[in-house]
Amino acid sequence: MKQQLFSLNAFHHWFDELSRRHKRRILMPVDGVLVALSFWLAITLRVGEWWPNWILARSWWMLLVLPVLGIAIFHSFGLYRFALRSLGRHDIQAIGRACALLALLLAGIAYFDTRLFLPRSTPVIFGLVVFLAMIGVRSAGRNYYHWLKNRDVVKEPVIVYGAGASGIQLVSALDAAREFQPVAFLDDDKGLQGSLIAGRRVYPPSQIDSLVQKFDVKNVLLAMPSLSRLQRKQIVEFLSERSIQVQTIPSLVELVGGFATIDKLREVGVHELLERDPVDPIIDLFSSVRGRVVMVTGAGGSIGSELCRQIAAVGPAKIVLFDMSEYALYSIENELRSIVDAPVEVEAVLGSICAQTRLERVIRLHGVQTIYHAAAYKHVPLVEFNPFEGVRNNALGTLAVARAAENEGVERAILVSTDKAVRPTNVMGASKRLAELVFQRAQQRTTKTIFSMVRFGNVMGSSGSVIPRFQRQIAEGGPVTVTHPDVIRYFMTIPEAAQLVIQAGSMGEGGDVFLLDMGNPVSILDLAKRMIHLSGFEVKDGENIHGDIEIVFTGLRPGEKLFEELLVEGPALKTQHPKIMRSVDIPPEGEVVDTGFERLAEVIEREDLAALKSILKLLVEGYSAEKNVEERLGEPPNAALRATI
Incomplete structure (x- = not known):
């Protein structure tokens, strides 16, 4: 034998x-x-x-x-x-x-x-x-x-959700590979349920728990690239209630465009949980960038780099990338040069937005017509413990940008703002509200340049945001840290935010504050639980002591609120774009703003905390700190840094 x-x-x-x-x-x-x-x-x-x-x-x-x-x-x-x-x-x-x-x-x-x-x-x-x-x-x-x-390979059993053409192609590709072994289909189509497709039986989604137990499945693969975002959200929510890892095939656009193949699986991101169907852009609202010389400050940042990508796709005459980070500037310049058409010029400029003379020289040299001002310090705890540099960059830097745009006759200047600027409880939010006041005051002084602001909430996946932190903590085995069980935030994807910012900039008539529709608020605690489940783990808590990853509450960080707002006062008015609204903000009197900024520059130079706090309360409506700046700075530095990690 x-x-x-x-x-x-x-x-x-x-x-x-x-x-x-x-x-x-x-x-x-x-x-x-x-x-x-x-x-x-x-x-x-x-x-x-x-x-x-x-x-x-x-x-x-x-x-x-x-x-x-x-x-x-x-x-x-x-x-x-x-x-x-x-x-x-x-x-x-x-x-x-x-x-x-x-x-x-x-x-x-x-x-x-x-x-x-x-x-x-x-x-x-x-x-x-x-x-x-x-x-x-x-x-x-x-x-x-x-x-x-x-014959000597042990394949991991998986369930394929979607028994259509994409599901059949995926099963065929997996059969030829060495990693996964499809054991069953799930599909909502009752006409397919019970039938055999590609040698696998099609089950209704309600039987997923028994299938997971029967085949010892730890992965579910989504093979429905043409579903709407709402339909995908419903399916992902259904799957995220179970401790199984969920992966998906590329989108229909990626498949048809040849950018990916059916077997290039990726993990389902939390953006799948957003109930936001994309809205087609309005072509006429790209007039501020098409065929124009466009400058983006903070071009290497999360929002700035995405603005550059989308501006490049519209067909500007030239893109001027302005950033103080050498590596970030180098990265986005190389990326743009590889994707833009030959007629589009790309110029990378190192510099600080606080240097007004440098800004004016760059604007004059390249003939800049539109500025998107995205350069800012944005991390709440870091700015809270470095208030002078935070206000210098975010407020005085924006003042330098506005004056340079005004002096050089730039046609449009658009400020990328944040919901944290509304009745802020932290220095970062207050500094961004000061930046808005700079643009509103600049509009009062000139008719040559149209100044406008775009205010929105959190973007998914930006550097230092909660989602990458959760992903890193889950990959390390936990614990996942949440500041407070009742914290809620508004989220949108970076590409959607950038596209709406560009379109809002073209609608500006002077001094406008545009608000982006952020959809429904998301519970951060619920977000953490769903991310743990979508990664194939169970939450470890009092009800499940044998779970995999624990959620730890660390307490609200200095200056952090349970929820954010978009409106300072008054109603939000509709615009020609369904996801962009216009706020009716009444800024302080011009002389008050001018005097306040003169004092602001002085107190920053001498690092006078009491005077800084006084100016913030004077200029920023609703500014209130749960803790004095002096007290925050008196805390041990390690504790301050730990809250930001």
């Missing part, structure tokens, strides 16, 4: 080591035998005798000639260039055409050589039999190949 197994394994190894040329040489005589057997079987089926000697005695020589003709025809159709491992529809069609030609050739021989005495239907039967035989042998060879490759 052992000797037989050894011989069998030796044969498997020998076959696996054969080159394609040698396998082709084996397949040719096999096809010859199949043709000969098919000829005999066609006659047998036609006359109902196992050995009709009265026919074969006259046509025995065809058992020798037909295989030679068949191999020649098959070779001319390229059948021996096909790889058995990837036998598909096009290969089968080619085999069918070759067999049809061989059958026609047999019919021609029988017609001109009446001595063969072949029944007229024999060539038709012969063509069908040889076609089925060749498909059968090649399918067996393909199955043997995959078995040979996977």
Whole structure:
């Protein structure tokens, strides 16, 4: 018995080591035998005798000639260039055409050589039999190949959600790979439920728990690229209630555009939980960038870099990238040069937004017509413990940008603001509200430049935001840190935010504050739980002490609020874009702002905390700190830094 197994394994190894040329040489005589057997079987089926000697005695020589003709025809159709491992529809069609030609050739021989005495239907039967035989042998060879490759491989069982065309393609790709073994389909279509597709049964989603237990499944693969965001959200929410990892195939746009293949799986991100169907952009609202010279400050940041990508796609005359970070500037410059069309110029400029003379020189040199001002310090705890630098950059830096734009006659300047600027409880929010006041005051002084602001909440995936932190903590095995169980935040994706900022900038008439529709608020605690579940883990708490990852509440960080707002006062007015609103903000009197900023520059230079707090309360409506700045700065530095990590 052992000797037989050894011989069998030796044969498997020998076959696996054969080159394609040698396998082709084996397949040719096999096809010859199949043709000969098919000829005999066609006659047998036609006359109902196992050995009709009265026919074969006259046509025995065809058992020798037909295989030679068949191999020649098959070779001319390229059948021996096909790889058995990837036998598909096009290969089968080619085999069918070759067999049809061989059958026609047999019919021609029988017609001109009446001595063969072949029944007229024999060539038709012969063509069908040889076609089925060749498909059968090649399918067996393909199955043997995959078995040979996977016989020592332990594949992870997975469930495929979606039994449509994409699901079938995904299963086919996974069968040829070595990582996953699809064991079942899930589909909401009741017409498919209970049927067998690609050798797997289709189940309703309600049976997922029993399937997970039966097959010991830890992964579910979504294969529905054409679903709307709302439908995907509902499915992901359903799956996120279970401790299974969820991955998805690329979107329909990526598949059709050739940017990805069906088997390029990625983890389902929390953006799938946003109930936000994308709104098509309004082409007319890109007038501020199309064919214009556009400058983006903070071009290497999360928002700034995405603004650059989307501006580049619209077709500006030139993009001027302005940033103080050498590496960030280098990265976005290289990326843009690889994706923009030749006529679009890309200029990378190192510099600080606090240097007004430098800004004016750059604007004049490149003939800048539109500025998107996205440069800012944005991390609440860091700015809270570095208030002077935070206000210097966010407020005085914006003042330098506004004055440079005004002095050089820039047509439009758009400030990227934040919901934390509304009744802020932290220095970062207050500094961004000061930046808004700078643009509003600049508009009061000039009619040459249109100044406007765009205010929105958190973006998913930006540097230092909660989502990348949760992902890192989950990857490290926890714990996941949440500041407070009742914290809620508004979220949108970076590409959507950037696209709306560009369109809002084109609608500005002077001094406008635009608000982006942020959708429904998201509970940070619920977000953490769903991210843990979508990663295939269970939450460890009092109800489940054997869970994988614990959620720890650390308390609100300095200056942090339970929820954010977008409106300072008054209602939000509709605009021509359904996701962009206009706020009616009444800024303080111009002289108050001018005097306040003169004092602001002085107190920053001498680092006078009491005076800084006084100016913030004077200029920023609703500013209130739960803790004095002096007290915060008096805390141990390690504790301050720990809150930001």
